[in-house]
Amino acid sequence: MSDSVFILVLLPISLFIILFSLGLALTVADFRRVAVYPRGVAVGMANLIFxxxxxxxxLAIAFKLPPELAVGMVLLGASPGGTTANMLTHLAKGDTALSLTMTAISSVAAVFTVPILLDLSTQWFMHGEAQYEIAMMPIVMKILLITLLPLGIGMIVRSRATQWSIRFEPLVKxxxxxxxxxxxxxxxxxxxxHIFSNIASVGLAVLCLNVFAMGISYGSSKLxxxxxxxxxxxxxxxxxxxxxxxxxVGAMVSASMIIPxxxxxxxxxxxxxAFAKWMHSRNS
Incomplete structure (x- = not known):
């Protein structure tokens, strides 16, 4: 099996398991919690979506990334929060309930936001020979299949076999x-x-995205x-x-878009x- 086929098979399986494990940790109350933390959810989602x-x-423009890497960079920025964020928030003595709610909502919202940003970024960065003809509806359907389906199955299992879910959720994760x-x-x-030929620009770009996003999010939250x-x-x-x-999602278009x-x-x-460790003492 070639590397590209291996990636195309392994990526959906990995994503399915990750989102199934998230579903095992979720209940309907996690979505209803928006009414409890309206300002927190609004600020968090604004940071994630915009x-x-x-x-x-x-950053893709500033570091002059090649078109495919630039689009991959936008896909990275547009992707929802990960399940590990909930664990790190707990270790940092942060608001774990808010974290879980944002992860749940952003994972559902990604079905719509990621395809839109993929379309906009390809139009912005890719011109001439670099332009891809992207059929958005099949991509939307694939994202729907690999995100909401495992998330929904996990939530159904959690509601109907709660004790089993609580017991096996750590193993699934x-x-x-x-x-x-x-x-x-x-x-x-x-x-x-491809990575080594662009390691300096890609590495610095994604590092800046990570640090700037956390810093701006913390500052805007306090404001x-x-x-x-x-x-x-x-x-x-x-x-x-x-x-x-x-x-x-990047693999659906080009293998190079996976790199960022x-x-x-x-x-x-x-x-x-490191940020969680720093905030642990402050929140204590």
């Missing part, structure tokens, strides 16, 4: 993590020539009058993306983890 993609566009790590290394191996734990949750949500989704999310995956847990 600030992060705009930062990605600006460990399996998802193994698949995620495997995907990242396969992507890095298969695209190593909005949110407390430390809520600001922590929003910042970590912007630092730990569901990079598997970004890679899965794969490189981001190498260090996002370290930077977000």
């Amino acid at each position: 600030i992060s993609p705009l930062l990605a566009v600006g 460990k399996i998802a993590t193994i698949f995620f790590i495997l995907v990242v290394f396969v992507v890095l191996w298969s695209e190593q020539e 909005a009058g949110l407390d430390g734990p809520q600001s922590t949750a929003i910042s970590i949500e912007l630092g730990v993306h569901n990079t598997t989704l970004a890679m899965a 999310a794969a490189v981001y995956s190498l260090f996002m847990f370290f930077t977000a983890g």
